[in-house]
Amino acid sequence: MSLNQSLIIYRFPTLFKILNEIKSNLNFNIEYFNDDQFKKNLNNRNFVVISGDNKKNFQNQLKIEEFPLDIQKFIEIVNVQFLKNKFNQQNNVKTGRYSINLNSRVMLFDEKSLQLTEKEMKIISFLNNSKGPVKINKLQSEVWGYKSKLETHTVETHVYRLRKKVEKKFNDKSFIISLKNGYKIEN
Numbered sequence: 404m405s406l407n408q409s410l411i412i413y414r415f416p417t418l419f420k421i422l423n424e425i426k427s428n429l430n431f432n433i434e435y436f437n438d439d440q441f442k443k444n445l446n447n448r449n450f451v452v453i454s455g456d457n458k459k460n461f462q463n464q465l466k467i468e469e470f471p472l473d474i475q476k477f478i479e480i481v482n483v484q485f486l487k488n489k490f491n492q493q494n495n496v497k498t499g500r501y502s503i504n505l506n507s508r509v510m511l512f513d514e515k516s517l518q519l520t521e522k523e524m525k526i527i528s529f530l531n532n533s534k535g536p537v538k539i540n541k542l543q544s545e546v547w548g549y550k551s552k553l554e555t556h557t558v559e560t561h562v563y564r565l566r567k568k569v570e571k572k573f574n575d576k577s578f579i580i581s582l583k584n585g586y587k588i589e590n
Contacts, residue, residue: 408449408485409434415455421474429478431485449492451484463488498531499578499589517572522546523565527588536585562586
């Protein structure tokens, strides 16, 4: 059983009671809540919410609309949702104050989004994964695959355009900073 994988039952005591009786056969935790306090405890967890309150909408919520409930089919649906959540979590990366979806190449902050090119994603990913500033020739070899000391103007132009794009969309002039020993993403 994965301890960070939980099915949250919100105001649905009958379902919780049924699942609690078979919990030894489940490969996820089950938790029951009557109020919104559980939202505070969900950071960095893979969770699915089932709500008996149709007026509430939660992140990662599964809607149950067909009754009677086939419990085996229900457990399969929950497990599939856990897999989808894990896949999505692995493809969303934090870069400074931004969230970036690696699949869709979209940068998000404060309900604004910016579409990135594949090369921009590679630049951001490489800078984000580097512990310190990255020299231009290192970006050139790792992101572009150039092994010789060719003109570095291509790298500088891409970084300049990426900075301008981020500045225009998010009003952020310091996303990628230039230091004497290379480029760095400001965290």
